[in-house]
Each structure stands twice: as structure tokens, then as C-alpha cells.
Amino acid sequence: MLKLGVEVVKCLKCGKDNRFLTQADIYEYGTWIAHNRKCDRFSRVMLIDNPVFDEFLEMIGQVCSDLNIEDKEKYLHPDITQALFLMACDPVDGDVISFRDEPRICRYCGSKEFADTLSEPLHAAEVETFEVTYDLWNIKTKEEKKHLLSEAIRKYL
Numbered sequence: 001m002l003k004l005g006v007e008v009v010k011c012l013k014c015g016k017d018n019r020f021l022t023q024a025d026i027y028e029y030g031t032w033i034a035h036n037r038k039c040d041r042f043s044r045v046m047l048i049d050n051p052v053f054d055e056f057l058e059m060i061g062q063v064c065s066d067l068n069i070e071d072k073e074k075y076l077h078p079d080i081t082q083a084l085f086l087m088a089c090d091p092v093d094g095d096v097i098s099f100r101d102e103p104r105i106c107r108y109c110g111s112k113e114f115a116d117t118l119s120e121p122l123h124a125a126e127v128e129t130f131e132v133t134y135d136l137w138n139i140k141t142k143e144e145k146k147h148l149l150s151e152a153i154r155k156y157l
């Protein structure tokens with residue numbers, strides 16, 4: 001089990017309360033929180049001493065050089081690195097995992113407009129977990145990995 005913060009916010013369109021999980025209160029340096037598609041199982045991904053992540057960062061640098069991208073820092077920003085790193089993570093329950101719950105979408109009406117204030121005070125909840133694995137990524141050759149990364153980085157250019 002993993003402890004996450006729960007935010008209950010009211011949808012401005014249909015007025016129903018939506019429950020979102022946030023990692024804000026358990027933020028830890030060097031970790032990301034991933035979730036499955038249904039957002040009912042979570043995983044804490046350790047980035048420090050994670051050889052897959054180390055190699056991934058190194059390859060971002062190499063691919064940027066290959067593509068003559070000068071602004072490598074852009075791709076090492078957590079927002080983009082997270083989106084890219086998903087390609088290295090195995091599917092869970094048959095679906096790709098996510099690192100974020102953004103943009104927030106009302107599960108009743110699909111609206112993205114929410115009240116600025118919480119309906120209930122932020123509280124903690126225990127959630128089911130899974131382990132992020134990299135088996136499908138690890139069987140690829142370095143060239144295959146760089147090719148996939150290169151394709152993905154091109155989309156941000």
C-alpha cells in the first residue's frame with residue numbers, strides 16, 4: 001500500500017464532486033508516482049540508482065546531439081522526461097501507465113473546469129500498488145531504444 005493525498009473538488013459544470021489523488025504530501029526527492037489507466041493503482045518509481053533511468057537520461061543527451069538539438073535541458077525537464085520515460089515502462093493491466101493526473105477531467109460530464117477550493121480538507125488515503133517494470137524495454141537493443149526516443153523527441157521540436 002502507498003499513502004497519497006486525496007483532493008475532492010467540485011466540477012463547475014455538473015456540480016458533482018470528483019476525487020483526485022495527489023502526490024503532493026508525499027513528495028520525495030528522486031521519486032515519481034505512476035498510476036494505471038483507471039487510476040486505482042499506484043507505484044512509486046525510484047529514479048536514484050535506477051539503471052534504466054540512468055541509461056534513459058544518457059540516451060536523451062545522445063539523441064539530442066544526434067538531432068543537433070542545442071537546448072538539451074528542455075528534454076531533461078521533469079514534465080518532458082516523464083512523458084518520454086513512459087516508453088520504457090511495461091503496460092499494467094494491459095494499458096500504458098501515466099505519471100500524472102493532468103489535465104483533470106470530470107468523470108461524470110468530461111468538463112475540465114473545477115472549483116478553486118477543495119470540497120473537503122486534503123486527507124491521506126491508502127491505495128493499491130503495482131511495481132513498474134521495464135522488461136519490454138530491456139530486451140530492445142540500444143539502437144532500437146535510441147530510435148524510439150528519437151521519434152518521440154522529434155514530436156516536441
Ligand SMILES: [Zn+2]
Pocket residue numbers: 011012013014015016106107108109110111
Ligand atoms: Zn462534471
